[in-house]
Amino acid sequence: MLSRPSWFNITSLVVGFSFLYLPIVILIVFSFNDAQLATVWSGFSTRWYGGMLQNEQLMQAVWITLRIGLTSATLATVLGTLAALVLARQGRFFGRSLFSGMIYAPLVMPEVILGLSLVLLFVAMDQNQGFWTIMIAHTTFSMCYVTVIVQSRLSEFDRSLEEAAMDLGCPPVRTFFHITLPQILPGILAGWMLAFTLSLNDLVIASFNAGPETTTLPMRIYGQVKLGGTPEINAISTILILLMTVGVILASVLTKRQRLKRMEEERLAAAHL
Amino acid sequence: MKKPLGPVRRAFSPWDNPSEQPFIEFCNVTKRFGRVVAVDDLSLKIYEREFHALLGGSGCGKTTLIRMLAGFEVPSEGQIYLQGQDLSGVPPYKRPMNMMFQSYALFPHMSVTKNIAFGLEMDGLPSREIKDRVYDMLALVRLEGFAKRRPHQLTDGQRQRVALARSLAKRPKVLLLDEPLAALEKKLREETQLELINLQEQLKITFLIVTHDQEEAMTVADRISLMHMGKIMQNATPGEIYEQPNSRFVAEFLGDINVLDGQISKKQDDEVQLYSSVLGDHLDVHYPTPAEVGDHAALAIRPEKMRISLDKPEQTDINAIRGEVWDIAYMGDVSIYHVKVAETETLRAIVANTTRLVQRPITWEDQVWLSWDSDAGVILLA
Known part of the structure; x- marks a missing residue:
């Protein structure tokens, strides 16, 4: 039923969206502000985008953040997928509930506590804090997200496919790579994307585990804002927002188009009896 | 493939010949899942080139029995022999038999050709021969025009034929069929039953079918094992089992x-x-x-x-x-x-x-x- 929206609906929609997106819009608008002071509008300019690229500290932070994100997301995806396979496939084994509880704990654990405990561990192990400690810390907390996604994908997976492969002479390990992996790949990719995003966004855990040479982008932004934000920060934030938006739209368009194509093909197959 | 139904099927009754060696033999096989006994001290002999049907309601143990033969389940007790050779310890990927699954289990990310070629590639056959055999199989199930399609671009009946072609491509000694026609509508199912009979006569291999549909079992099988609660209630030809049931259960199950x-x-x-x-x-x-x-x-x-x-x-x-x-x-x-x-x-x-x-x-x-x-x-x- 398509009926005319009432005034109440329109108002609540406007208020809700403003609440969510007004701050972001303001950030984007001020990234094009000519003035040095971030709060006063003095004309349109793109000079902060150029300045941002000249800012060596900022660019270094971007580079470190990307490296940590790529490595920790990859490691978390491998470990998280293995954990999901064990949980989905091993059936009931001794310590299963403990294992799954421990896998999922970081989902609800306060970041501060997670960060602190990791610091204590690295100090006890006499490790210098830096790239590796942040990378391991990010792997630890993002792994559980990968497990959740991959496990849900595995639960939809028709196990008779694996049996069919083995029945046709395919040993178990080859079966995993030939049959299982291609089927759960979308879940694994989604898990990787999520882990990468989480690593990119993280401030708290990174702050705990960072060394003097390793300042990630969120840490740099946070530090700069505390000293009074510069428009350069607005510029780089705008670029981040843009990248995220494009990523999300691309992903949803791709999956939607795939689904539509599939539905169309199934309809055609049924019609040509 | 559609040849006219021959005058009469040859008189085939190796089970009446005491010197005939069974092709497949279940010896006192029991399978327990926890406290549930799915197959209960069951013995059964199936002969070469026989079309044998395991018939029964859900939970009677027929699927467990066929899955033990394929190697997906391990018997709790007892042995299964193929041509006199004990199959215990032989993994499913080394057993010379292939199964057609109830869900067809076609690999969704592979084309029809790739699906049929899968088992042959696993055997490491030369690509020339794989190509020929896949073509033969496509011709056998009359799907020549669909080689490049993906499973989801096919109808139920076509998928069923791809699954059949895939399970026959390796020329197995035994073809296992797990409720192969359950997803088809009635008319197509009846046609396919006759095709299965012709196919079995043409290929001369042993077929073992699991079904809950008594008409299907009566139509296709040389002998039927009627199962109930993990046991075989009667093992006989369709005519015998219908006309001379050995118990009230068998009499009332069939018709x-x-x-x-x-x-x-x-x-x-x-x-x-x-x-x-x-x-x-x-x-x-x-x-x-x-x-x-x-x-x-x-x-x-x-x-x-x-x-x-x-x-x-x-x-x-x-x-x-x-x-x-x-x-x-x-x-x-x-x-x-x-x-x-x-x-x-x-x-x-x-x-x-x-x-x-x-x-x-x-x-x-x-x-x-x-x-x-x-x-x-x-x-x-x-």
């Missing part, structure tokens, strides 16, 4: 049957007389039975072997009892008459509607006679 409880009142060789207290009448039966005079037994007669008439039949050497037409079920090809022969007993008679008369001479509440020959019924002891 419709009238069962009258009673007591043996007279016996001379195969000529038996059964007294039914419900009818208050002695019934003549010609049937070999170990039962003795005084034993409790039941007489079972298929409804299609019953005759129904308004007047008392003139013959005297048949059984005839009076009753009242209680209900008539018109099915088109046949009508089923429910005749009340006693306060607590209603028997059914099936009459073929051979004329195009809508108005039948016999109708509700008519007083009628039900009659049957003495050799139409079966004596059941269990």
Whole structure:
């Protein structure tokens, strides 16, 4: 039923969206502000985008953040997928509930506590804090997200496919790579994307585990804002927002188009009896 | 593939030949899942080139049995032999048999060709030969035009044929079929049943089918094992299992049957007389039975072997009892008459509607006679 929206609906929609997106819009608008002071509008300019690229500290932070994100997301995806396979496939084994509880704990654990405990561990192990400690810390907390996604994908997976492969002479390990992996790949990719995003966004855990040479982008932004934000920060934030938006739209368009194509093909197959 | 149905299928009964070695043998196989016994101390011999059906309701253990043969389940006790060789410890990917799955289990990310070629590639055959064999298989199931399609671009019937082609591509010694036609609509299913029979005669390999559909089992199989609660209730040809059921369970599982409880009142060789207290009448039966005079037994007669008439039949050497037409079920090809022969007993008679008369001479509440020959019924002891 398509009926005319009432005034109440329109108002609540406007208020809700403003609440969510007004701050972001303001950030984007001020990234094009000519003035040095971030709060006063003095004309349109793109000079902060150029300045941002000249800012060596900022660019270094971007580079470190990307490296940590790529490595920790990859490691978390491998470990998280293995954990999901064990949980989905091993059936009931001794310590299963403990294992799954421990896998999922970081989902609800306060970041501060997670960060602190990791610091204590690295100090006890006499490790210098830096790239590796942040990378391991990010792997630890993002792994559980990968497990959740991959496990849900595995639960939809028709196990008779694996049996069919083995029945046709395919040993178990080859079966995993030939049959299982291609089927759960979308879940694994989604898990990787999520882990990468989480690593990119993280401030708290990174702050705990960072060394003097390793300042990630969120840490740099946070530090700069505390000293009074510069428009350069607005510029780089705008670029981040843009990248995220494009990523999300691309992903949803791709999956939607795939689904539509599939539905169309199934309809055609049924019609040509 | 569609050749006319041959005049008569060859007389094939290796199970009657005591010197014949079984191709597949289950020896006292038991399978437990926790406390549930799925297969209970079961023994079964299947012969080379036999089309054998495992028939039973859900949970009877038929699927567990076929999965143990394929190697997906390990028997808790007992052995399974293929051509005399013990299969225990042989993983599924090393067993010379292939299975067609109920869900077809086609690999969704591979084309029809790739699906069929999968097993051949696993065997490391040269690509030239793989190509030829895949082509042969596509021709066998008449899907030449669909080689490049993905499974989701096919209809149910086409998917079923791809699954069949894939499981036959490796030329297995045994083809296992797990409810292969359950997803097809009735007409297509009946056609495919005949195709399966032809295919089996053409390829000359042993087929083992699991099904819950008795008509399907009767149509395709040389022999049927009727399973119930992990045991085989009867293992016989379709004709035997229908006409000479060994127990009330088998009699009632296959088709419709009238069962009258009673007591043996007279016996001379195969000529038996059964007294039914419900009818208050002695019934003549010609049937070999170990039962003795005084034993409790039941007489079972298929409804299609019953005759129904308004007047008392003139013959005297048949059984005839009076009753009242209680209900008539018109099915088109046949009508089923429910005749009340006693306060607590209603028997059914099936009459073929051979004329195009809508108005039948016999109708509700008519007083009628039900009659049957003495050799139409079966004596059941269990």
